[in-house]
Amino acid sequence: MRSSIILLVLLFPVLALAQKKVLPAEVQIRTAVLAAPEDLRAGVMVYGYNEAGEMVVLREGTNHLVCVADDPDKKGINVSCYSKKLEPFMARGRALTEEGKPEMERREIRRKEAEAGELELPDAPAMTYILTGSEENYNLETGELKDGQFRYVIYIPYATAQSTGLPEKPFAPGMPWIMDPGTHRAHIMITPPKN
Template sequence: MKLHILAIVFTGILISCNSSDKTTTIKEESPDTETIVANESNTKDKQLKPIDTDEALIATALMSAPEESRANCKVIGYNMTGEFVTLREGDNQFIVLADDPKKDGFNAACYHKDLEPFMARGRTLKAEGKNYKEVFDIREAEMKAGKLKIPNGATLHIYYGKKTTYDPETSKVEDARLRYVVYMPWATAESTGLPEKPYAANHPWIMNPGTHRAHIMISPVPEDKE
């Protein structure tokens, strides 16, 4: 009987040792798994490059345009040497304004070509040293006098973010996102039924109501926060 009890105890010890060895093996494999994940993450990070060529400026700026229109958009903006030029010719309804490489962060825009006189006037006034309020007031006066026009319903797409690196394979800028503007000169909250501030994230609202620059703002929630 005693021998039988000893055999049972001995068998239990063996099982316990084997289980301990297996647990140890699993734990020892964990760092290797973490290393693989880390290496994959680092590889992904290494795909990102700085926007430091005219070609990169064009590619990233086009991300502000509707995908089906990008092939034929005209692209304008500052090149890498600081000159404001036509970076690429185009023949559809959109003009794309590339990011200014000398400014912090990233900001590119795509707008209907009928907005170009209004946009160009703003760039001219800024180049003359006018501040935001002066530019606003001058263009408002010119709109009222019929010297300048913003087509009702003309759109502006803005692609922006704090970082200036991008994926050359997709042309996406790191952490950049889109927001949209629909111009409706002189519109108000009363005439549109829209609030003057968003009720919640992703809600449209009207900005600069009652002025020449009245517009509907639409700021989509980033995909990773939906």
């Protein structure tokens, strides 16, 4: 028993350091909008995290994009912005995550709901911008990220390789390809090569 207590006391500082601190709303917003095209950043809606670690709206938007701040419980920096057409799909995913559903179960639930017409999917291609980077290249005070890597995802539900002409795997660096073809979550992936 005593050795267990000593182990916990020794591990506590390590565990505490492993979790990132929830940053001020202004910094979260500054970082989240880095994923959006520059000319749209001022008008995007932004989700982020409060002191309790709950996802909340940090800023209401005036244009067609929604951005999500970096999750303080995950390693690295990962922010994204997506078309408001995707909000029902994304919101349902967040709700299922809060319920503790694992990834594959979330996918299956959303598939069934989409096929039953209970989950609204975009009726035209819908864009998502993703920016990732390492914590070593991130400024906690300014929200700036150096050497981030972009990835672009264009949701096009139920599209296939045949309907788009895209391959199901990339065969050259940075080329677009279709992932999950023929499903409710079919999307075009574009990952530019790193500099």
